[in-house]
Structures are given as structure tokens and as C-alpha cells.
Amino acid sequence: MTRRVLVMFAVLAIIALGLAFYALHLKRKVARDEQVAAQQQLALAPPANGPPTSVTLYVASDSDGTLRRTQVNVTLPPERTERDRAVLRALFGQYLQSSSPHPIGAGADVRDVYLLGDDTAIVDANAAFADAHPSGVLAEALTVASIVVTLNANDTKIQRVKILVNGQERETLAGHADLRRFYEASNIGQVVKDLQ
Amino acid sequence: MPLSGRRSRLALAIVAGSALLFAALWGRHAIVHAQSAAQNQLTVYSPQTSYSVPLLDANGQPYAGLVELLEPLGSVDARADGKKYKLHFTPPGGRPLELQFTEGKNKGKVRGNGYKLPANFVVQNGRGYVPLSVTSALIAKLLATDTELHAAPRRLFIGNVQVRYTLELHKDNPSRLLLGFSSPVNPSIATEPGRVRLTFRREPIVSSVGENVPYSDPLITGVSFSEHDGLAELDVTGTAPMMANFADGGRTIIVTGAPAPAPVAQAAPAPLPPAPANTQNPTPQPRQPATPRFLVLIDPAHGGSDIGAAITPSLPEKDVVLALARRVQHELANRGIAASLLRNSDVAITLDQRATSANAARPALYIALHAANTGQGVHVFTALLPAANLSPQGFLPWDTAQAAYLELSGSVAGSVAAELESRKLPNTRLLAPLRPMNNIAAPAIAVEIAPPAGTVDEIANAAYQDQVAQSIAAGIAAVRAKLPEVRP
Numbered sequence: 001m002t003r004r005v006l007v008m009f010a011v012l013a014i015i016a017l018g019l020a021f022y023a024l025h026l027k028r029k030v031a032r033d034e035q036v037a038a039q040q041q042l043a044l045a046p047p048a049n050g051p052p053t054s055v056t057l058y059v060a061s062d063s064d065g066t067l068r069r070t071q072v073n074v075t076l077p078p079e080r081t082e083r084d085r086a087v088l089r090a091l092f093g094q095y096l097q098s099s100s101p102h103p104i105g106a107g108a109d110v111r112d113v114y115l116l117g118d119d120t121a122i123v124d125a126n127a128a129f130a131d132a133h134p135s136g137v138l139a140e141a142l143t144v145a146s147i148v149v150t151l152n153a154n155d156t157k158i159q160r161v162k163i164l165v166n167g168q169e170r171e172t173l174a175g176h177a178d179l180r181r182f183y184e185a186s187n188i189g190q191v192v193k194d195l196q
Numbered sequence: 197m198p199l200s201g202r203r204s205r206l207a208l209a210i211v212a213g214s215a216l217l218f219a220a221l222w223g224r225h226a227i228v229h230a231q232s233a234a235q236n237q238l239t240v241y242s243p244q245t246s247y248s249v250p251l252l253d254a255n256g257q258p259y260a261g262l263v264e265l266l267e268p269l270g271s272v273d274a275r276a277d278g279k280k281y282k283l284h285f286t287p288p289g290g291r292p293l294e295l296q297f298t299e300g301k302n303k304g305k306v307r308g309n310g311y312k313l314p315a316n317f318v319v320q321n322g323r324g325y326v327p328l329s330v331t332s333a334l335i336a337k338l339l340a341t342d343t344e345l346h347a348a349p350r351r352l353f354i355g356n357v358q359v360r361y362t363l364e365l366h367k368d369n370p371s372r373l374l375l376g377f378s379s380p381v382n383p384s385i386a387t388e389p390g391r392v393r394l395t396f397r398r399e400p401i402v403s404s405v406g407e408n409v410p411y412s413d414p415l416i417t418g419v420s421f422s423e424h425d426g427l428a429e430l431d432v433t434g435t436a437p438m439m440a441n442f443a444d445g446g447r448t449i450i451v452t453g454a455p456a457p458a459p460v461a462q463a464a465p466a467p468l469p470p471a472p473a474n475t476q477n478p479t480p481q482p483r484q485p486a487t488p489r490f491l492v493l494i495d496p497a498h499g500g501s502d503i504g505a506a507i508t509p510s511l512p513e514k515d516v517v518l519a520l521a522r523r524v525q526h527e528l529a530n531r532g533i534a535a536s537l538l539r540n541s542d543v544a545i546t547l548d549q550r551a552t553s554a555n556a557a558r559p560a561l562y563i564a565l566h567a568a569n570t571g572q573g574v575h576v577f578t579a580l581l582p583a584a585n586l587s588p589q590g591f592l593p594w595d596t597a598q599a600a601y602l603e604l605s606g607s608v609a610g611s612v613a614a615e616l617e618s619r620k621l622p623n624t625r626l627l628a629p630l631r632p633m634n635n636i637a638a639p640a641i642a643v644e645i646a647p648p649a650g651t652v653d654e655i656a657n658a659a660y661q662d663q664v665a666q667s668i669a670a671g672i673a674a675v676r677a678k679l680p681e682v683r684p
């Protein structure tokens with residue numbers, strides 16, 4: 001073999017090794033992502049004790065800018081904030097289906113709901129809720145409105161709602177909707193064309 | 197034993213293939229670097245409009261994006277196919293003209309003839325770039341008009357747009373310097389003791405009387421002209437505080453001694469942002485009282501590192517809305533309505549800065565432009581304010597500055613929606629908690645365009661955007677009489 005060919009083989013070997021490492025890195029990343037996704041799917045499953053209760057969801061529709069009233073059966077925990085959280089998870093469950101009229105980011109979940117006084121709810125969503133949310137004025141406004149209206153429909157004492165992301169205040173949901181303010185159930189309905 | 201020629205060619209091909217693969221993997225990083233380097237920009241003055249084109253540093257010299265350069269001058273249809281780049285440019289009322297270039301080559305074709313660039317053509321992220329030095333000749337060839345490039349100060353003049361000025365010193369008490377312009381101007385004016393600086397961002401001001409004009413006068417000692425970074429400046433120096441006033445519908449600016457300072461009451465208190473103002477604030481300088489005027493301020497949302505929504509992987513919202521903003525400005529001009537853009541290049545501006553700039557510009561109407569993949573057609577918004585939270589003193593709190601204008605904002609939104617409807621464009625009229633709408637102390641609407649019906653790419657379709665821009669402009673024109681003019 002000539003020296004040139006030897007050098008060429010050495011170069012090839014180095015490139016092959018580099019590509020192999022890169023492929024391994026990609027494979028590990030995919031595996032990690034799948035694991036995270038699986039954990040989030042698990043988190044979305046409702047708690048499995050007690051009889052299911054009918055709850056009211058206001059499900060957003062991107063095509064016409066409306067919120068549609070829907071009844072679903074959910075097993076609700078006895079504690080008030082846990083119940084509020086379960087209702088919102090049922091709403092997110094609708095949005096996470098592949099046929100959703102208002103898709104939100106995969107992995108979106110509600111970490112916690114807590115109350116300030118009797119009438120103000122703080123919804124703490126996870127990072128995926130905001131990070132993977134479709135960016136747009138309509139999309140973000142509908143998400144916020146449906147959360148506030150749905151909470152108020154099932155827990156009528158809740159008059160004001162603020163949304164946190166991963167325990168922190170955020171400037172906007174995904175570049176548009178204001179997340180620094182408290183939303184009032186009495187006027188958030190104006191966001192949508194119709195409540196149906 | 198030596199390998200046969202065929203086998204060594206095979207080995208060479210594998211090496212080349214692997215190298216290409218690596219290049220592809222690392223290509224992304226290269227693009228990111230190029231974008232962060234694109235700081236400076238070229239200002240282009242055409243008879244219809246003035247606009248900025250971001251410049252890119254490549255091959256040791258500045259390059260201008262072909263689409264950004266040509267789009268405001270006509271309609272553009274560009275396509276990069278591997279190393280080949282093809283662009284069809286149609287001047288208003290003209291026929292499509294073809295430009296062809298190849299990445300890394302300096303030879304191309306313009307209108308069917310061979311065309312040699314002074315340096316190699318650059319394609320990055322699917323966009324074609326030509327050396328800045330050739331932009332003037334290229335546009336002259338496409339539009340069959342005179343052009344003039346001031347390369348170092350980044351200014352390009354198309355047609356005979358140059359605005360010249362005259363200087364007249366009146367030795368009254370105090371002395372007055374009259375700056376006369378061949379067409380109305382609207383510079384930002386900064387004053388400091390012994391100095392008045394007029395900065396022209398959009399006006400093609402050129403010097404016709406020499407760069408430095410000294411005076412032997414007790415008050416005014418000289419005027420100097422300079423151009424840099426895509427703008428022109430006139431600096432008047434003196435021995436005491438001075439001020440500038442507009443006269444003759446903006447064709448004359450009078451610089452004279454400032455009266456002794458006295459407390460001046462503002463016409464209406466403009467709301468202030470809660471945080472201390474940023475030093476990089478793009479707020480226009482406060483101007484001297486002038487005649488009321490009707491100005492629409494268009495705010496193309498996002499910019500810089502904030503790309504907005506990714507309409508497609510290669511089509512960020514920030515680009516879609518800037519193109520749309522220029523169309524809206526053009527359509528408003530067609531209807532005799534002056535409009536300016538809050539950003540006319542790919543720069544990042546915070547939400548608070550947008551509101552501060554908008555309120556300082558005192559527009560008759562503020563319009564934010566967004567683009568998204570959600571739903572279809574056009575969404576027209578006004579602000580969703582907190583329920584009943586109006587201050588009784590007439591002072592406008594920052595978080596609800598919009599409250600006083602909501603009724604007028606609603607009229608404009610309704611009028612724009614009606615124009616969209618009459619053009620059979622799908623539209624939705626809603627309220628939204630969109631920042632920074634609540635902080636705007638003027639009638640304000642937001643328009644979000646989504647793809648018409650077909651594929652998402654159609655959001656950038658020129659005919660579609662033109663229809664949307666026409667609807668917006670016609671909707672504004674229809675309610676213009678309702679909107680008060682504002683004293684700048």
C-alpha cells in the first residue's frame with residue numbers, strides 16, 4: 001500500500017469513530033427524551049379511586065376563536081386545590097390529544113394549584129406548558145381564557161387566577177399573552193367570540 | 197501492493213462524503229454566528245419609502261440580503277436550490293426580471309445577461325447576499341434609474357430622492373438660523389447647552405453647502421453635516437442654550453436661542469414604565485411643539501433574538517411581520533396617511549421599550565403586527581384590560597394606559613375587520629391580554645395574520661399580504677375622521 005492510501009484510511013477511521021460517537025449521543029438523547037415523555041404521560045393519568053364526577057370544561061377552538069362547553073367524567077380528589085388541579089389536568093388532556101382543536105405543547109401539565117384567600121387561585125404549570133406552547137396571540141389568549149373560565153365553572157368561588165410556570169412568574173406565555181397579571185373570571189370571557 | 201485507481205477514487209469519495217456530512221452537522225453553528233454578527237444596516241431611500249436592510253459580514257466585506265433589498269421596491273420571489281439561487285423581481289407595473297447567482301461564485305445573470313459581482317455570492321440560511329458595493333449598480337439595472345451609494349455611511353439613494361438643505365443666518369436678537377429643506381422633514385431633535393443636533397433616519401438628506409459652515413455670530417457659531425450608520429446629522433453649535441422649531445409644514449427648521457428655563461406643563465401626562473428606562477432606549481427625542489399631525493405607528497412585533505413564532509423552520513414571525521409592516525405603510529401612504537415603523541430592521545426591542553417609544557412618538561393610532569400558525573386568516577385584537585380600574589384624575593397609570601382609548605381602538609378594529617370581510621378574507625375580532633397593548637396611550641389594535649387556507653408558506657405570499665395590508669389601511673382610512681390628530 002502506498003503512503004497516501006494509508007493516510008487516507010487513517011483519516012477515514014477517525015471520521016468513522018467521530019460519527020459513531022455522534023450517533024451514540026443522538027441515541028442516548030432520544031432515549032432520555034422518551035423517558036421524560038413517558039413520565040409525563042404517567043403524570044397525566046387521573047388518580048384511580050372514588051367514583052367519577054362530571055366536570056365542565058371550556059375547550060378552546062383555534063379555527064373560530066371560541067370556547068366550547070364540554071362535560072367529561074373525572075375522578076376528583078376530596079381536597080379543593082387537588083380538585084381544581086384535576087379539572088385543569090382534564091382540560092390539558094383534551095388539548096394534548098392528537099385531534100385537539102387547540103393543540104398545546106407535548107408534556108404540558110399542572111404542577112400545583114393553590115389559593116390566596118378564598119377567591120384567588122394560583123395555577124403553577126410546568127415548564128413544558130410554556131416552553132412548548134404554540135406562539136401566537138390567539139393561541140395564547142385562548143389557553144389563558146379556557147383555564148380561567150374552566151376553573152371558575154367548577155369552583156365558582158374562584159374569581160381571580162394567576163398562572164405561574166415552574167413556580168416562577170413569567171412575562172408572557174410564549175411571547176404574547178401577559179402572565180404577570182391576575183385574570184378576572186368576570187371579564188376574561190371577552191377574549192372569546194362566544195362561550196358555547 | 198498499490199490499490200487500483202478505481203479503489204482510491206472510491207476512498208476519496210467516502211472521505212469527501214464524510215466531510216460533507218460533518219459540514220452539514222456543523223452548518224447550524226456557522227449560521228448562528230453569522231446572524232449575531234449582522235449588526236449594522238444599510239438605509240435605502242426610494243421615492244416611495246425609506247427602509248433598512250441588515251448587513252452581513254462575509255469575505256471581509258459587508259453584504260446585503262437581496263430579498264430585504266428588493267422587496268420594498270416591488271414583488272420578490274426568491275428560491276435557493278442547492279448552490280443555485282434564483283430571484284424574480286417585479287417592479288410595480290412591470291414584468292418579472294430574473295437574477296441568478298451561484299453560492300461561492302462571482303459570475304451570475306441579471307435580466308438574461310452575464311453579471312459579474314466584485315466578490316463571491318453568499319447564500320446563508322437559504323437567503324442570498326450580494327456585496328454592499330454592488331447594490332447601487334444592481335438596482336440601477338433593475339429599475340432603470342439613477343442610484344447613488346454612500347458605502348461607508350451605509351446609505352443608498354434610488355432615483356432623485358436626495359433632499360438638500362439651505363442655510364440662512366438672520367442676525368436678529370437672538371440670532372436665528374433657518375434650515376430650509378426641499379421637502380418636509382421630521383428629524384429627531386436633541387438639545388444640550390450650546391448645541392442642537394438634528395438626526396435624520398428616514399430622510400435622504402445630503403449636503404449641498406459643504407460639510408462645515410462656520411459663522412461669526414454672537415450666538416450661532418457653525419453648522420456641520422455628517423452621515424454615518426445609515427443616518428444623517430446636522431449639528432448646530434452655539435455659545436448659549438438653543439432650541440429648534442418647525443415651520444412651513446416641516447420644510448423649515450428654525451434654530452435660535454432658548455428662552456430662560458421656566459416650568460413647562462405637559463399637555464397630557466404620558467404614563468411612565470415601572471422600571472428605570474434602558475440606556476439603549478430607542479425612544480425618539482421629545483420635539484418642539486409643531487402643528488398637529490396624523491401619524492400611524494406600526495409595530496412589527498419581535499425582532500433580533502426574539503424570532504416570535506416559527507411559521508416554518510425557515511420562516512420566523514419577525515420576518516413575516518416586518519414585510520407586512522412595510523406593505524401596510526405603503527398602503528397607508530397610498531391613502532395619504534403618514535406611517536412610521538417602530539422597527540425597520542431585525543433588532544430586538546423589549547415590550548416596555550416598545551410602549552415607551554410608541555407613547556413618545558404620540559401617534560394617532562398604534563398598530564402591532566403579529567403572525568402565527570394558529571387558526572386561519574386574520575385575527576384583529578384590542579386590549580383586554582383588567583375590570584374597572586380607571587384612575588379618576590385623568591392620570592394614566594402604566595398598566596391601564598389603554599383604558600382611555602379603548603372605544604376608539606374598538607372602532608378601528610371593527611373597521612379593519614369589516615374591510616377584511618369585504619375582501620372575503622377569514623377574520624376573527626377578539627380581545628387579547630397582549631403585551632404591551634395595555635401600556636399604549638393612544639388608540640391601539642393588534643393584527644395577527646395566519647395562513648389563508650392552504651399551506652403555512654402562503655402566509656408570506658405577496659398577494660395575500662397585499663390584501664391584508666390593503667384591508668388594514670382601508671379600515672384605518674375609513675375611521676380616520678374619528679381619530680384625533682396629535683400634537684407631536
Ligand SMILES: [Zn+2]
Nearest residue numbers: 497504566567
Ligand atoms: Zn407575535
